Amino acid sequence: MNWFLKKKKEHVLFTLPLPEPTDLLDRLREKFPDIDFEYIHFGTLETFRNPETIPRDTIAGKTVLVTAGALPASPADCPDLELIHFISAGINHVQKHPIYTNSDIPLATVSGIHGPPIAEWVLMTTLLRNREYEKFYEAQKEHRWLKYPVKGARDMVQQRIGILGYGSIGRQVANVSRAMGMEVLAYTASPKTTPESRKDHGFVVPGTGDPDGSIPSQWFSGTDKADLHNFLSQDLDILLISVPLTPQTHHLISKAEFEVLEKRRTFISNIARGPVIDQPALVEALTNGDIRGAALDVTDPEPLPADDPLWDAPNVTITPHVSAQNAQTLERVFQVIEANLERKQKGEKLINIVDRKRGY
CATH class of the missing domain: 3.40.50.720 (NAD(P)-binding Rossmann-like Domain)
Structure with a gap:
């Protein structure tokens, strides 16, 4: 047996309904040089209400998904996925999705930033x-x-x-x-x-x-x-x-x-x-x-x-569901993601993990 097998490389996929925030991603790449980051401008703001489906070939090999709500069609389509990080505090918009109901993939939110x-x-x-x-x-x-x-x-x-x-x-x-x-x-x-x-x-x-x-x-x-x-x-x-x-x-x-x-x-x-x-x-x-x-x-x-x-x-x-929106929102979203990626690398307990039974 080879006791020196290298740990599986992390591949983080962002599928967000907004243009790529280059400065925030560059900060992650600089802090985590051993992680591959990929960003796709995916879906629209309606994704928060009506999640879209991420194609199987797009999610293939990815270990972490950062999303507004878009998800693979089923757990079988994402066997390598070890964490799904939502950029919202609530995830009631995906609670009937097979990923939520029929998988044990950890789900994290950005609760705390708003x-x-x-x-x-x-x-x-x-x-x-x-x-x-x-x-x-x-x-x-x-x-x-x-x-x-x-x-x-x-x-x-x-x-x-x-x-x-x-x-x-x-x-x-x-x-x-x-x-x-x-x-x-x-x-x-x-x-x-x-x-x-x-x-x-x-x-x-x-x-x-x-x-x-x-x-x-x-x-x-x-x-x-x-x-x-x-x-x-x-x-x-x-x-x-x-x-x-x-x-x-x-x-x-x-x-x-x-x-x-x-x-x-x-x-x-x-x-x-x-x-x-x-x-x-x-x-x-x-x-x-x-x-x-x-x-x-x-x-x-x-x-x-x-x-x-x-x-x-x-x-x-x-007001039209705008109380959480401000100029610092996206930066704070990335702060939570950064904190969890660091904890994941160190094998520490992640923050803001959803209790599926409680729904939050």
Whole structure:
């Protein structure tokens, strides 16, 4: 037996729906001279919703695939693949694909990179509602000096924000909320009863988030309605929805939940996925004034049809799934990939690996 067999050479294939980022790839090539990198401008932005198929001869011999959602047709088409790295934080768009359901190829995400821009979006849209800014915006367009104060204007100090899904995004929202003088309450599916369990073990943009889980004044957990309603009944001024979309979270917030939130007229902010909220129930809650308003970067469906009643619901801000986008996004995507390639070479545990049973 030859005890000096060389380790199989790594071949990394990028199939992304954007032009090749030469500077970022060159940085990887310089750091990992023993890895072969190949880049293909593949698919369109629709790949995030409707994944395309990577031909068998294209994926042949590749050990790592970096993708927006495009995948080989089946596990049999990619026998050498040892890691699939998605450039999104969520992968609900591929959860019915054979690669997801019928293989054990590790799947990684770039969870952790979106905290800073999304937290700024959450803060921005919440402040717009708190300060009733839309009234001043309309008055400015009409060259009209609006009388002040507006009765409903309020600041953030001592308001309570409940963060439903305390992942990397929720942690950065907690960070900026605390800086604004707010009290943070966290909700997770599984209990976080020890300091170790409250730590963030994924990718963290330096200087952001809540790495050790020390910000929330209270932690809640559970997977049934009673647990959720207990959390929602904690006099929340703002509810941030930041859970992944899974069969368990589909329509997690519906009519019964809005009835709980009605007592405080809680403001809703959804940066997760549209179907986490029962949208007709949301429109009804907004129309009836049961909640103070809503900021939605996600809807059901997307794009939101022009005749959908959500557009005309009162006190709602809608943006087209853009809260995570900024000039640093792609660079941070590559930082996570770089970190995992380094860990893979050293035989260390990879970060942001998807638990297929949980869906994230």
